[in-house]
Structures are given as structure tokens and as C-alpha cells.
Amino acid sequence: MGVEDLQIIMAESLKSALKEISENKDATIIANGTDMMPRIRDEGLKVEKILDISALDKELSYINVDSNLIRIGAMTTVSEIGSSNVFNGSLNAFYEVVSKFGGPQIRNRATIGGNICSATSSEDFIPLLMALDASVVLQSVNGKRTLKLNNFVIGKRSVNRRNDEIMVEVQFSKPGDDYLSGFEKIGRRNILIINLINMAIVMSLKQRRVNDVRIALNRVSGKVPGRARLTEGFLNGKEIDGNIISSAREKLAEELKLSSDFRASADYRIHLAQAILEKLLNRFREGV
């Protein structure tokens, strides 16, 4: 159990955490550890120095709505998101992410910041936040900067964080009341899965006509999450019906460049993505 030799720095406040990370740029940041601890124990992930920011929940656990901007503190847990009423209506997909996220124990500990920074295709919040065109706020002793999520998550377990920064917040504009959102994921069992594919859609629907649709998947190319721009472009301005849905399915298959592994073949993943697209679009059309 490779934790015995760790150098652990416990940060008591955001201020002290920023100071510590500026002086210990080689430290790995750990929030509540739901991703990292199993990797250390089971996969022999080698970390020598850890900056533990779990005490920052006092400062970084919040869901604020400032006029039209929703700001979620990085230490907000999945359960806290699930029990907030901020996401009622057009952001209902947040509750769908929560209800399919890990198991109850994981939901109580996993944070939205950790989910984003882990940056694997199994992180369920990333597609939804990409569909919302969200940004992350990174802070260092020198100040804050804001980065679009799709510029932050750049590959599997790879994020654009400078080694003196801590991600403190994710924020996005609240979609209008005419917007709808949905999230689906499919794996080889019903909970505690590494999903084969997931998808979030945010769009507005006026007189059955699609407007401003954003479709994001945990895998668009290889194992990298992103938006399905081609499909979005096809759908925008169209009135949803069966034919449009089947054409959208074809568009989606055109733009997904997925790979096979022991969990599923690329073809099957694409087919599942098509099925989710159809399911969510039908749901929106039927107003459920």
C-alpha cells in the first residue's frame, strides 16, 4: 500500500493551499481521493508528495447563481449537487449525472473539481459541462485565470493546469427556460461502471425546432471527450421528427472516431452513442 512513505501536506485554507502549491510544484493535489486512492493501491500509481485540499470544502463547496452565471466550487460533492435545487428545469441533466454516478459512498466524497481534473473518459460531469460550454477557474498565488473546459481537458488524464495552480471553480451561463438538457450513460452493469459511452445534450426547442444544440460525449476521438459539432450543425434549425433523428444518427457515426478495447468494440460504442442520441432527442420531442 504505497501510502506509508508519502509526504502529505495538509492545507487548512485556500490561502495556505495556494502558498503550499507554489512552493511544492511537484505535489499531486488530492481532494477526497475517490479516484486517486484506488490508483495508488491497485495500480501502483507512484506519488511521493501530496497536497491534501480536503479541508477546503469550507471555502470551495458552494453552488452560487450570480444573475445568469452558475458557479460551482471545486470541492462541491456529487451528493451536494444532487440535493441542490439550482438545477431544476433546464439543467435537469445534473440530476441524471448524479443518479448514475458511482455508488452512494462515492457520491458523498467525489467532488466536481476532482471529476474534472481526473480527466478520464469515465468522468461523467465533463460531457455535461462541455455541453454547457463551461469554464474552469484556476487560481495561484499570482491570481486567477479562467479557461474554457475544452481547452482545459486536453486528453486522457491530461489537463492544462500549471503546476502552481489549483482549480477552484467551474462556471457556466444558465441556459434560458426554453432549454432542455439530458444525460445518458451505458456500461456493462448498472452502477459503479466505467462507461462504454456517455452523452449530454443541451438545447432549446421552440415549436419543435432545434436551436443552439450542444452535444458532448465522453469520447469523440479516441478516449478524448468533446462536442459532436457535425451533428450539432446538422440538427440546428431542424424540426425533430423520425427522419431527422435517423439522419442525425448517421452524422454522429461520421464524426466519432472511437477505438476498441476489451470492454467494447468501436462499432458498438458508436451504435450506443446513436441510440442515446435518438433516445434523448425523442425525450425532448415528447417533452418528458
Add this chain to the structure above:
Amino acid sequence: MSVSVESYITDLQKKAERGELLYIGKSLKRIDDLEKVLGSPIYTNDLIPRNTLYAKLVLSKYPHAWIRSLNVSAAASHPGVHLILTYMDVPGINESAAIVPDRPLFAHEKVRSTGDIIAAVVAEKEIRAMEARELVKVEYDPIKPVFDPIEAMGADAPKIHEGGNVAKHIRVAKGNIEAGFNDADIIVENTYRTQFQDAVSMETETAFAIPRDGRILIMGSMQSPHNTQASVAKVLGWPLENVEVIQAVTGGAFGPKSDETPGDVASIAALGALKTGKPVLMSMSRRESMIAHTKRHPSIIKHRTGVKSDGTLTASKVEIYLNGGAYASLGVLVIVRATFHANGPYEIPNVLNDGYKVYTNDTYAGSFRGFGAPQAIFAAESQMDEIARKLNMDPLDLRLMNMLRPGKRTSTGQLMDDSCGLPECVDAVVKSSDYRKKASEYSNQGGKLRRGIGIALLHHGNALGPEGNDYAYVHLSVDKKGRVHLGTGLTEYGTGAISGLAQIASSVLGVPVEYFVIDRPDTDRHKESGPTVASRVTAIGGNASRNAALKLRDRAIAVASKLLECPLSKVKIVDGYAFSEDNPEKMVSWDEIAREAHDASVDLNVIGYYMAPRCSWDDSTGLGSPYNQYTFGAAIAEVEVDIDTGLFKILNYHVAFDVGRAINPKNVIGQIYGGSVQGIGYGIMEELVHINGQVINPNLKDYYIPTSMDIPDKMTPIIVEKQGAMGIYGAKVIAEPPVVLPAPAIRNAILNATGGSVNDLPVTSEKVYKALKH
């Protein structure tokens, strides 16, 4: 005594049949229930003192290679490292094999799988051992590997062991197979495949060794302490009696802990402890366990069945190829059971089964709940549905027409007597599931979501049969406070079976089960009782427990008759009190009897013994009656399939088992639920993936077992009781059979729903999707 033991046994038997035995057939609380729920049992890892050293394994990087050199000096000088163990450190025989001596404890000269142990690092902290094992330098000369069992049987296949790649061949031959095919109107041929399944017991293989006074004490997680003792003694080159093995509370086992791995961890801990003079813990990580221990054999099973157009089976030819991985293990017995059960529970006049357990360069397979039956019955029961489709016949009707009943004979020619409860099991699940109505409803569906219903049946030869001598000892010892200490070389590892032994003894003695204390199995104290495998504890151990209790009862009655001043023949003991039949008002308690026995020098320590009747099996003819009795079972699964994606849900699962006599119905139901869930996992998601001999998913993140969210909302277990000839009070085995039925029942339900045949396990949504021929 005025009553002979034999007539008392007969009397007990009759009472059991009438349901008059005080504690039999009752859902008594298990003796260890509360502590299990509270998490208070002391497992091996809880025993560890501070000066303990920790051992970690160095496993082979290649599936097949010569070891050109092995250099441990850098690892040995790593801080905190006390010792690196390799083949050179084995004072006795460097072998850790169960039956066929083909597996060294530490690889020497050659590696045959990535589960082969090259060395063990013994260090002050686990982290130091893990660091140091990276420093063990091994140079390999890779040899061409082979992973497919049929390919491995080819003449020019790479040789894994001297003597060829077939570890065991067994044949069942009945009637005249060619004549049988000639009698058939149609012939149905299919090939079925199954996967590696890991047992995933919550506690991994663990042993803790303490050197003491020229002996060694080993505590660990295992099924069969006397086998572990023999393994360690062989490696140390010591006499058996210098090795004491105590089975610690064991957190799940399912078969792999009866195979070779418990011997590996115990031997490594013992070697480390003796060389350092300190206690050593060898506890496998989940990863080490999933790579290095035995799993369920993958298989390729070819069926060729002849059938008349009315559905009568005329001939069945089955070839089973078990991928054994690199070593024989108990797998040479697994193939025997698989081959005996390969045609399913049907009477077929002409049978020819060939079973092969084949060496390959995958990690090795061995004993696992079901012991060959899950593979064999998946194939056999899938084949029945394929035949029914060809004949355009209801799969239930095809089964009713051919299945075993009293008076019918199995594929090995064994005659079914009145204890064959298969028809009752089928009847129970057909009613419970409303099969007939559903089958007709589902025969004509449109839409995206389609429902289907599927059936699977089994027979399961009880206990060891031809796998070994089926005996057990049970020690009963009454202390002066009246507590009855029950000890045996058989072990508890989660089933509740040892509580069952106490329940059986308590019913003979007339003393409530609360008086019983279960000893930890200890090779110094308890007689070797055969392995705790094959679901045999209740059926076989129960007879030994009854026999011990009968002896004890005689002595207790003698004491009671003195206290009650009445003749022996008049003494009754009921619910912890003895009285004379003539004067039931005057009673002495069990506590008083125990005290009086102690004071009057009456020995209340006894050992009960039981050996099952020998079975008949003739290798030269391929015929015989290999088991004393059979458990029977029937299951019906109902599914809903999304035909666009292949995603499916199991809506409900009805399953009935003829268990002969349910000694503790609640525990029987517990076994049915647990086994069914493990069987659902086998059927739809579990697969330990090997690619070029490397295990790809040796962790619980990537190896999926079912969660509470994956099992059907409705599971209906049903107990059928048609008493068997051997088991205690007619009891038959139940621990293994439930794992067998879900895979074929679910597979057949999906076939019924979609018309798509999935012939290889696990039945994933992707395979269903592909079977639908999009």
C-alpha cells in the same frame, strides 16, 4: 443400551422424514450470524503483531519463456528488505501442486504463465517489498506460447510440459453413437464457448506464519487446512506434524481456496518465517490474487445431437476442451465432472463425450464453485433450445419429453431412483413463472423492447464421487459448563454449513444449538476430514456429526439415568432437559448432566466418523454410477431486450432445487440467492480477460461482478425435497448448483425474445446486438 445405534439411526431417519426432529428443517440462526454482521471476526490480517515481515510476489513477465538468469542482489540490499526467496531457498521439494506434480512453488528454468511466481520479497513494510520486487532482475528467453486449447493439442504445438499438452482426457460412452445418429431425423451441431471467471472472494489468499519451538504455526484463509499442511511440509521437507495450520476466519472461498494457492501463500510465509525467525504475512493483493490463483476454466464445447422429429433425443456427442492454463491443478477432476454432466439432465440412449483438460500459456484454472458444471450445463442447455428451435417445438416440451425421472438413466448409465426430483422442480418453476402464458404472449411481439422467457435444468452429482474418498470426522467435546465444542477438519468460509453440523448434533442430543461452540479448524487438534469442497459439508459432515452426537448421547443418557434414578431406556433429552418417560415432571438440565459427568469421571469427548459408500466408475467402458445421489434444479428467467442496442434487463428469475432435505431452509435459500447472483455475473458480465497470456483486468474496477442494481427485482427460490440415499436425513448438496443455471436460462430467454443465439459467455449486450444481425 436397549436400543442399538443402527435402529436409532433408522428411528432418526423416520422422524426426520416426518419432520419431528426438533432442530432439523428449521431456519435456525447461524452461530456466527451476529459477529459477521458486526464485522467482529478476527481475519488473518487482524492477527498481525508489530515485528511482522511482509512478503510480496515477483510474477513472470512472460507467458512462456526460459529463465536465462535471475539476479536478486539489488533487491536484497534495498532498505528494509530481509530476504528474497527463490527456488534456491526451498529445503524440501519445490512443488506446490495438488494432484499432478507439474507446478513448482518458485519458477525454475522455465515460466509457463504470467501467474508463475519467480520470487517473493520479504521486507519490514509492504511498500519496501513492493519497491524491492521491481529490482529483482530476471532475463527471459521467450518461447512461442499457445493460448487456444484445441491448438495446444496439435502435434506441432509448443510443448508446455514434458508429456504433451493434454493434462487429462476422460470419455463417457453409452450405447452406439453412430446408430443413434442414424436413428435421428435431424442433427444439430453447435459450438459453445465460456470465459475465465474469477471467484472474487472478499478476502484474498492470505497466510501468516509464526516460527515456534522447531515447528511452524500457520494461520490463514483457506478451505482445507490439512491440504495446506501437506503443501507446506513438502516444501519445507518436514514431517507433517511439525506444521500446524489453523484456518482463520475466511472471507469467502468458492473453490480457489481449496486449490493450490493457499499452499503457495502458506509455504512462502513459512519459508520466510523460518529463515528470518520472525512472523511473516503473505497476503495477496487483489491483483496478485486475480493473476496467480486458479479461476474457472474457459471452455470450448462442441455439441452434435441427433433427434427425432417428435423431439426424442437419440444421440449426443460432446467434446469439451477446458483451457487449463499452465498447470493441472484440481482441473484434472473438473474435467471429469464436466464430462459426466455434458449432456444435461436427459436420458439419451447413445452418448459419446470426450473431455480434455488442456495446458496452455494462460494463467491456470482450477476448482471453482460448480466444478465444470457451469460450462457443461451452459452448453447442454443452450443446445436444447437450439434443437427446440430447429424442431419448432417449445423448449419446455422438448425437456419434459427427454428429462431424467425415476427409472431413467443418465449418460453414464446410472439409474435414477425415487429421489429424482427434477419433474417437481420443473413443475414448480413453470407454475411460479407462469411460463405457458408468457411463452405464448412473447411468441409474437413487435416494437423495440421485446420480452423473452428461458428455461434451464440441471442434475448435479453430489459430493466427491470419483474425485476422492468421501469421509469426515466431527469432534464433540462437552465442558463442565455444558458447552458443546464442535471441531472438525471441515471449514466454514461463508456458507453456514458448520452451523448446520451443530444443528444436526443438537437435534440428536436434544440440546439447543446455543450450547454449541465452533472450534477453529486446527491440524493439531482435528482429524483430517477430506477437503471442504464439492458442497459436501452438510451431506457428508452431517453424517459424521450425527454419529458423534449418537456416541455422546449414549454417555449423557447414562449420566442422566443416574441422576434421574430411572432406566437408560426411559431417558429422554428434549430442549436441554433430561427426564424419564415415566415421570416427565422430574427434570435435570444439560448443565447438570455436564457437571455430573465431569465430577463422576464420565468422558464426554467423542469423535464421529462417516465414509460415504464407494461409487462406481469404469474408465475402460466409460460407464458407471459415479455419484451416490444427485441434486436437481430448474430455472426460468424472464428478460426484456432493447433490440436496437442489445441492452437487456433480467425481469425475474425463478429457481427450484431438489435439496433432498433442507436441514436449515434459510441457509438453503441463502445459498440459492448467492449462487444465483454469482451465476448471473458469470452469465452476463464477468470475464477475466487474457490477451497474449497477460491478464488485462485484474482489479475490481475493470472486472465486473453484479451489484444489487444488476440482479432481477424479483428472484423466487423454491425448495423441493426428494430425499437422497447418502446425505444426512436425505439432504443433498446445494452450495454449488445455483451458480450453474442463470447463464443458460438468461441466454435462452434472450433467444426467445430476439431470435438471436449467443453461444459464448458472458452474454453481453454487444453480443446480443451482434446476434441480431444488424
